[in-house]
Amino acid sequence: MYHDCRNRNRLANVVSEGVSGVAGKVQQPFNDFELMRAIAASDAQALSALYDRYSSLLLAVCRRVLKNTPEAEDVLTDVFFEVWTRADRFDASRGNPLTYLVTLTRSRAIDRTRSLASRPNVTSDNTDIGQTTTALDPLTSLDLDEQRKRVRDALSALDPAQREVLECSFYEGLSHSEIAEKLQKPLGTVKTYIRQGLIRLRDCLRIDQ
Secondary structure, X not given: OHHHHHHHXXXXXXXXXXXXOOOOOOOOOOOHHHHHHHHHOOOHHHHHHHHHHHHHHHHHHHHHHHOOHHHHHHHHHHHHHHHHHOHHHOOHHHOOHHHHHHHHHHHHXXXXXXXXXXXXXXXXXXXXXOEOOOOOOHHHHHHHHHHHHHHHHHHHOOOHHHHHHHHHHHOOOOOHHHHHHHXXXXXXXXXXXXXXXXXXHHHHHHHOO
């Protein structure tokens, strides 16, 4: 847990620097690819903008995989800290930033699940995307409620077929081929639904800001 706390403090400092900086390199309007390039150039304002844009969605992914709010928040911190410190890992030629972020987040959440399973006396808090049972201060609780509403609204705006494949991918951890087998759909169709769903999800979350 010391590692998590250290990452959380470092990330908080970077995001705070980005929020308070008036001479950042990123100017609106900017897209996800521009943000990732700016992060690679150590622009804290870009990391802050990326965090504001997608933290609610990625936290929802973490919580659905882990079903444990504190652990999900720790994983989210680790993900953005990794984005900041290992920005070179993102390859724009292989996909868009949102796909990269979701894949990275789900992978880290699954890793944490396996790690927790190896520890004694660790239990889930049985949280879901619409509820939390951990004790939170009022401001934090309101913020989480707002984030959950944004994600729910964004997901509800998707075509049902797109939402179904995204939920299989994000929350059940299924590969594209496994989704195709489960839903009895061609693999190419599944990949198309995922790509289109991610684009719409990104646009819905951006508009809602």
